[in-house]
Amino acid sequence: MDSSSQAGAVYFDPYQPEISTDPYPVFRRLREEAPLYYNQEHDFYAVSRFEDVERGLQDRETFISGKGAILEIIKAEAEFPPGVLIFTDPPVHTMYRQLLQRMFTPKRMLSLESKVREACVRSLDPLVGSGRFDIIEQFGGQMPMHIIGSLLGIPEQDHQKVRERVDSVMRTEVGQKMDAGDTAYIGEGFEDYIEWRAKNPADDVMTELLTTEFKDETGTMRKLDRDEVLTLVNVLAGAGNETTNRFIGWMAKVLAEHPEQRRQIAENRALIPAAVEEILRFEPPAPHMSRYVARDVVVHGQTVPKGSAMMFLVGAANRDERRFENGETFNIHRPARSHLSFGYGIHTCVGAVLARLEGRTALDEFLKRFPEWDVDLETAVLSPTSTVRGWETLPVVVR
Numbered sequence: 001m002d003s004s005s006q007a008g009a010v011y012f013d014p015y016q017p018e019i020s021t022d023p024y025p026v027f028r029r030l031r032e033e034a035p036l037y038y039n040q041e042h043d044f045y046a047v048s049r050f051e052d053v054e055r056g057l058q059d060r061e062t063f064i065s066g067k068g069a070i071l072e073i074i075k076a077e078a079e080f081p082p083g084v085l086i087f088t089d090p091p092v093h094t095m096y097r098q099l100l101q102r103m104f105t106p107k108r109m110l111s112l113e114s115k116v117r118e119a120c121v122r123s124l125d126p127l128v129g130s131g132r133f134d135i136i137e138q139f140g141g142q143m144p145m146h147i148i149g150s151l152l153g154i155p156e157q158d159h160q161k162v163r164e165r166v167d168s169v170m171r172t173e174v175g176q177k178m179d180a181g182d183t184a185y186i187g188e189g190f191e192d193y194i195e196w197r198a199k200n201p202a203d204d205v206m207t208e209l210l211t212t213e214f215k216d217e218t219g220t221m222r223k224l225d226r227d228e229v230l231t232l233v234n235v236l237a238g239a240g241n242e243t244t245n246r247f248i249g250w251m252a253k254v255l256a257e258h259p260e261q262r263r264q265i266a267e268n269r270a271l272i273p274a275a276v277e278e279i280l281r282f283e284p285p286a287p288h289m290s291r292y293v294a295r296d297v298v299v300h301g302q303t304v305p306k307g308s309a310m311m312f313l314v315g316a317a318n319r320d321e322r323r324f325e326n327g328e329t330f331n332i333h334r335p336a337r338s339h340l341s342f343g344y345g346i347h348t349c350v351g352a353v354l355a356r357l358e359g360r361t362a363l364d365e366f367l368k369r370f371p372e373w374d375v376d377l378e379t380a381v382l383s384p385t386s387t388v389r390g391w392e393t394l395p396v397v398v399r
């Protein structure tokens with residue numbers, strides 16, 4: 001019996017390390033054998049086919065985020081401070097979202113290219129000639145934090161501290177759930193700095209968050225209060241860091257395992273955007289998100305009752321053969337079709353343009369210095385978080 005079976009029936013448990021190490025055989029069985037899956041032990045439902053995940057993430061009347069978008073948070077019935085937009089529904093979500101979209105425009109994100117490149121060079125140059133390094137510690141853990149930190153206006157000396165705090169909140173012990181009480185971290189840490197920034201405005205997102213006037217959900221024109229700014233800064237710092245860091249780890253692993261495609265990219269950099277999309281599809285850093293079911297809904301002929309938790313298995317949907325031919329195969333030349341790695345619907349990733357820019361630049365600069373490499377999976381450590389899946393340590397051995 002493999003880890004996907006219990007008495008023959010497919011079994012999926014997001015907290016079981018044997019499954020999360022390689023969830024794809026279980027995901028395949030879920031798509032085929034249990035397109036609506038119910039896990040009794042942890043009391044949640046899950047959908048895994050592309051069409052079901054896409055439709056569900058779009059149905060914001062039925063599947064709401066206001067009680068959390070992570071299974072254990074929904075289950076814990078946790079309370080959040082205002083500003084955690086990922087855990088809000090319209091009209092409050094719309095208000096925060098519009099505000100952020102004014103700041104995270106594609107134009108502004110793309111104007112960061114030279115900064116992103118500089119940050120890549122700064123991390124990668126010292127590694128040349130070393131023969132072996134941990135790509136997470138030396139690269140993934142540095143560049144994205146540097147970029148989101150400077151965009152937000154977090155002082156450079158604090159970047160590392162912020163990253164450690166976000167990591168420690170996201171991190172769970174192997175096989176354990178995230179502690180829903182940990183969401184209390186949001187909002188701590190920058191009080192003094194924000195006060196100072198309010199008096200000393202600069203060209204950064206923190207200043208804009210402090211000064212922009214907007215119409216709130218009650219129709220009142222106002223500015224964000226300090227608590228909301230604190231929360232949004234922390235949410236952005238967290239969302240903009242851990243996921244891209246995980247992407248960089250997957251980039252190294254997947255391309256090491258597909259040397260022929262890596263060689264093609266190294267020889268033809270025009271393949272980089274397609275390669276980034278394919279890595280995101282193949283190994284999504286956020287492989288599932290969850291929603292609270294706000295009203296009874298019929299899925300595959302079965303009623304999912306109001307009050308349930310529903311998991312949307314992006315990692316499974318992204319390999320659904322109904323959507324992607326030979327979905328289990330990594331192929332940078334596949335016809336472009338959108339995946340779900342940045343989510344779908346009203347909560348679609350605010351930072352997708354920036355994340356893609358970082359991904360493309362990271363791959364380009366990495367290949368310039370290291371056209372060929374292996375990864376040492378014997379000593380690599382897969383991060384045990386139940387929210388974001390990726391490498392915590394991934395030694396790269398340069399040939």
Ligand code: HEM
Nearest residue numbers: 069085086239240243244247289342343347349350351355
């Ligand atoms: C490869 C990197 C990234 C991946 C895979 C990723 C993935 C995601 C996903 C799947 C969601 C939707 C969550 C849900 O529906 O519950 C999301 C939302 C979000 N992401 Fe990203 N993200 C990445 C990078 C970034 C960056 C760089 C930023 C920073 C600007 C960012 C900021 C956000 C924010 C603020 C939200 C919440 C949006 C909302 O609730 O309306 N992300 N991201």
